[in-house]
Amino acid sequence: MTAEQLTLEALLAHPANGGLRMIVGSGSTVWDQAVVEQDEPGLPSSGRGQLAILTTALSSAPWQQDALMRRVHERGFPIVALPRAERLSAGARQIAERLGLAVLDVDRPIDLTKACWELSEAGDALTLRYVRRVAQSFAYSAEDLAGLLRHLAGNVGHGLAVVDASGVLHEAGGHLEDSLRKDIRFDAWLDVARSGSSSAVSVRIESPTHTGLRLVLFGQGLSSAQLRALSAAAEIAMPAIAARILIDDVAAVNDAAASSGLLRDFLDLRGGSDPEVERRMLEHGWKTAGYHLGFRVIGRGRVDPFQLLRHVAQGLGRLGTDSHATTSGRGVTGWLSFPDMPPPNQVEKAVSALRELHTQTRRSFNIATGVGSMQHGSPGLASTLGEAADAARIAADRASTGWFLRVDSLGLDQLLLAWTGSDTFIPAAESLLASLRKDRNELLTTLSAYLDHESNIVATATALNLHRNTVATRIHRAQEILGIDFSDPESRLALHLACRALLR
């Protein structure tokens, strides 16, 4: 077998290096081969380009430490590793530095020897070790993708991450630096990226539901032998990661369906109580006690509520507040819970966090968000969610507020008007005014303006830029078609609301 040149960095990065620590020297020291002996007299007389590993611990006598440094150096070794080297005296460290000798402390010299052998001569053994470690990780049940990554990182001994072109989605066992991540190529099946002393191997995750994901294994000072071995480990781990992503998706869909149903049942109670619903809510981890701030995110076009929920839930996770969210109708309903009445500044902070979440979500989805007021207890939860739904409905038409509205900022009239947009009112209004909508809405707009201007023909004509006779004729026709007495206050109110609902 051809031996490969070893670097100290690679050895320090090896997960089973016997507890290797740098005492004197730099990570850039290189050598070809390791020699292991019980003590210094057993070492070969020519140690040029070799690592000396001694199994006997360093003596506590300073003069013996000095002498050891001198003699190892005189044998030509550039680097020596031995147990208890951390107790090297300041003077002996200085001597090692003067002589240009690197000194390492190692708890288990035999493990270090094995690691050297794997790195320099037995790449397959190293690969096998990593692959076995990957396989062992599957023995532990993981709750989700993050858990699986943690198990893998713990067993393999290097950092793991799942990334897409925009950034890191999950990582465990270390932090994948941005500079390194940017060097990862997304078109190749397998890729090795380097940035400074850190390097990463990555493999494409073959997932039917998510494209453009890569599994990355990364670390500091990894040698090419280690990177080769880690590539194999990444390939072995990838299908498990892909499967895990699919399982998580299915579980999330199931969970969303169940929680969506539960929320519907809760809202149907309209603030009342039902032991069965309460029990289910508790099982779901939804506490009704405390204070709640409801919000609702609805699509302003076609939006997959489940995708939207996943995005929102991810954002909520970063808020650091007790939060819940689920799909409901064509959007997502959720709330933040607080055990005690939060002070006003905290409420403001929560709302601005929701606004931030809204802004972020808008980058991927065409949505509008409404936020309710802070309410207490189970009835409070129902009412804040109701407020949020109203606010969201209004927000859908409010480009001026960035399609984000908070119920506290709305007047009562706005709210009342918002109710006319409900699913029951609009069909009723439509059927009431259907006959007026035949001629390009001409009669409907005229009627609406007439009602807006307190049944004043002149004011209506001015507003619509028409002749007052035209207005009078149109009102007359409308009255005939509808068969409603415009002088009756209740009929007028119903007509006015119906016009508002349809012309919005």
Next chain:
Amino acid sequence: MLELMLGRSRGWPIAIAGPEELDPTTPCLAAAFVGSTILLGERLPGDAPFEPLVHAVERWLGIRVPAVCSLEGGGLNGLVPLTFAPDRIVVDADCTGRAVPGLDQISLFVDRLPGIVAACDTGAGGAMLVSTDRAIDAERVIRSAIIQAGGAGGAVFAGFTVGDLIEHAIPGHLDVALRLGSAYLSSAHWPPAALAGALGGRLLGHGRITSVDTDDRDPFVRTVELAGVNGEVHRIVSRTETLAFMTDGRLEASAPTVIALLDAVSREILEVTDLTLARHIVAIELPGPAWWHASPHRLRRVQPSAYGLTELDAIT
């Protein structure tokens, strides 16, 4: 203290005789203070501290011993024989040629000379006499008696002749000491290398003390680290005396070679207890007596390994 005693001596100028100048059959004795020399400064010995001990050995041997030599040529004990003048002939010979901590390391015992007797103080004017050919017994018994006597006291060895000293001791000791002393007085403030040359030795190094460590196994063993002037690391290993000197992990000198340490500023000669942090010192190697190197069995008793200190013996 001894200088004061000697100042009042009737014998000045004191005549010194070489061992070859005397009849080889002349019986001889060697005397020294044993134990803590610091204690002697606090509790002064009498004006004739060795008299009861000499009396005891003469009575044991049944003869008067007319000649006296030194037992340990270092420090205070180097002057002890002079206190016997003019009543006895002072012979210029020494039983160690340097400082050593154990009585079993004196040359007469190292060479296993038969018939040696030793007497020492036991306190309150009492004396004890040991007659043994096994050196370690003499060391242990006398050490116990000295502890009994209060930690310091006199010891007198006899049962040998002036002729024995030629082969089994280090002759010419006083002569060497006198020359060394004069050279030191005339050149004490010269640059370190010149001073070392004037003393007939070699400059080992000079620098500032950066650490003083006590050995884990032997509390008497101290290791002193010196930061050398050119960045080198010097290491002095000492017990009751300086035993070895290393530079950058390489052994430069070790016992029986004499390693003299001086304060770099005052040029005061330092004992091992004077080596304290941040002091600037000069280390000079002075050739040790050739007697110790003449045979492996002698070297074994005086090298650092005699005290269990490994890897410090000079390879000969």
